[in-house]
Amino acid sequence: MATRHLYVVRHGEADPFGELTEVGRRQSHLLGERLAGLPIDVVWHSPLSRAVRSAHAVGEHLPGVPVREAAELVDHVPYVPRNPPATWAGFFDGYDAEEAAAGARVAEALVGRFARPADVETHEVLVTHAYPVAWLVRHALGAPPERWLGLDCGNTALTVIEHRAGLAPTLVVYNDMGHLPAELRWTGFGAGMRP
Template sequence: MATRHVYLVRHGAADPFGELTDVGQRQSELVGQRLAGLPIDAVWHSPLPRAVRSAQIVGTYLPNAAVREAAELVDHIPHVPDNAPPAWAAFFDGYGAEEAAEAERLADALTGRFARPAETETHEVLITHAYPVAWLVRHALDAPPMRWLGLNCGNTALTAIEYRDGTAPTMLLYNDMGHLPADLRWTGFRTGVWP
């Protein structure tokens, strides 16, 4: 039975304009070094610059892997609830029916492409953003749609999920930053109660 091994990586730390900082470049190098021992077939990345650059850096450590864009990995809100919990109401302020439908379409495209078994054994790195990582984790755990909220993924943290025919996905790692020294471990989200 073929297994799809998916290694989810949030891009490295970026500046307010979406470009990798020096810290983000170093984080990307370190996760690339960590992945170098695996038989990676492909590195897929979001079309946004911070993910593109992270993928290019990671790709230098994976010379046998093709590095390609996947539009499904773009940063987006994967689910807009009909009635957001009070603590999250401000986060979803301004999202109407059209935005909610687009969020659902993008989330379905993401899971439809990557959250399923492959025809042959494959190892893929997906370099994306915090929200798509949270959505794929929520999906793998078969949790309700709202459960993607609050899954704050660190920059270049590693999450690993396996997909096989006839069985539920297997979550191997979530938000693992063991390849990063303490001063490079950061989620980009403020601590404490959020939003």
């Protein structure tokens, strides 16, 4: 039975203008080193600069593996709840029906393209953003749409999801930062205690 292995990651740390920081470059290269021992077929990335640069840094460690853009991986809000939790109310303030529908279309395209079995065994890296990672995890778990809220992930943290025909998706690992030294972990999160 063919398995589609998705190695889903958030881009490396970026500055307020969306460009990778030195930390983000180091994180991306360390992720590439970690993935180098796997039979990766392709590295897909969002069209946004921070993801493009992260994907190419990862690709430097995967000789001969194509690095390609996938518009479905763009940063977007995949679902706007009718009555958001109080802690998220400010975030959703101002989203109109048209913006919510546009985000839902991108989310549907993301799932349609990547969250399904393949005809042959594949190993694909998806370099994207926090919200698409959360949406793919929510989908893999069969959770309600609002469960993407609060599924935070760190910069270059590794999430692995497997898709097989006739079976529910398998979430193998979520938000694994084992390839990063302590000083490079927990970027991309808000303030708070870390385990």
